[in-house]
Amino acid sequence: MERTEILSLKALDTAKKELFNLISIPSYRDFSQILEYLEKRLDYINFEKQPVENKGYNLVSIDPSKPVLINTHVDTVPPIRMKDPFNPVEKNGKIYGRGAADTKGLIASLITALDIFRENNPEADIPVSLAFTIDEEQNSALGSEVLTTSLKGIDYAVVLEPTYGKVCLKQMGTVEFRLKVTTESYHASEFEKAENPAKKIFSVINNIESRLNRKVNILRFRSGWEYYATPDTADVLAEIKVYEGENLDSLEKRLIDAVYAIPDVEYVSVDKEGFISFPEGFMYEKIREAYKMALGKEPDMGVMPSWTDAANFRKIGVECVIFGFGDLSLSHTDREFITVEELRKNTAVLYSLLTILNQSR
Structure with a gap:
């Protein structure tokens, strides 16, 4: 894999376009519109709608022959005091809007990485299971709880959250x-x-x-x-x-x-x-390898200070890594943004991960 493929201006433009599209879709009460967008946008993946009682549904593509799951939630907090929360703006290398960092920037980079992988490997199947879950920003967190009932054969998960680009095997x-x-x-x-x-x-x-x-x-x-x-x-x-x-x-x-x-x-x-820890096992080694391949250096380790869906996955024995570029401290605020550089890096790491997992199948 040549690094220029994943750092190209074309790929970055795609990621930015996707982020603008995603931010423009409100997803703090009704999640159906953003899930419909994702299902159509990724029409080359066979998704199913997993009902979540009184909340809507998760959009999932679970295959036991693909034991690595990439998961992220699609819901955001409400606009609160953010002005024009669904009208994304790029300024000084930063893209502002509700959910820009948590987690629509990460979804945009995942979409772009999947597109590039498919383009460069037209005969290959997408090498991961996928789940776009709902209700994470609510106290109930029912989306990932329901998802755990259908994860037979899934041993590992990358939970996309803004961690400043640190690889987190621990959660406060x-x-x-x-x-x-x-x-x-x-x-x-x-x-x-x-x-x-x-x-x-x-x-x-x-x-x-x-x-x-x-x-x-x-x-x-x-x-x-x-x-x-x-x-x-x-x-x-x-x-x-x-x-x-x-x-x-x-x-x-x-x-x-x-x-x-x-x-x-x-x-x-x-x-x-309670405090959660995951081992430095298979998933850690693969995300570490992907990070080094994409960005040319070892990743920093961190502790995720906030609750994530990894807590529910841990209950059924799934080995998780919590990862994603973006500033957690400004997420949920009226100043939420993700930088274009963070978007680029996240796309690069996810594409590298898909490539590595495809080679090991």
Whole structure:
């Protein structure tokens, strides 16, 4: 394989065009339109629609003779405060739009890599199974959960997520929880008589951070009103990270103890997921080889700080690598983008991976 094939301007133009098309299709509530686009765009692949109850369907092409799965989710978070979220713009080498990094830029690079592979290997079958899943950005994550029921014969997976181009064999765990405080309200001019529930919540959070020696991420905070009276309730949705080697149940017990050290605070468990590790096995070696072939150097290793569908695949014994170029920290924000260079690199690595897997069949 000549590197010029995967770094050509033609390939890059294709990837950019695909990204613009994908961003222009909203996929934060209804996923059918983007899945219909993908099915038509990749019409040389035999896809099936896998129902996901009350959500829609996954678009899958699963073949036990192709034990490597490439998976990514097609849903995004809502626009939130992003202006013109579905009108992609390229500026200073960056392509902006909702889902540009998470994960439509990665989907665009996958489409381009598949096209180039097919063009250069007209007699060969696509050497991987594929799954475009839904519902990853929701709390339920039903898409990949349903997908696991049809992965017999699939031993390995590349889960495409923005990891800054690092190869991640580890995924941070989290404990998500709510804190609730209810007190009596007073006229605001007599606030000294009130036990302000918001301030009590702050005390609890400070106690958690001190006892557990880690920061608390506040996802949502509700308290107070516009009337001139002290609030009578406070409700916080928050989370803490679970680090490698920590026992999930033991950590949550310490968390609860830290909460209840402050009287009259209610703790509600929302969700919890332990730290995940995958071996430096077959999938790691293949993505490492593909990275080196495409970009001429060894990849950096990393830890994915966010939940991904790899968690569901791990439950059925699938060996995963989480990988993709893109800035995770700006994903979900009004500044989300992927650079043209990241798009190029991601396309190059995926094409190299397809080539390597085809040669080893």
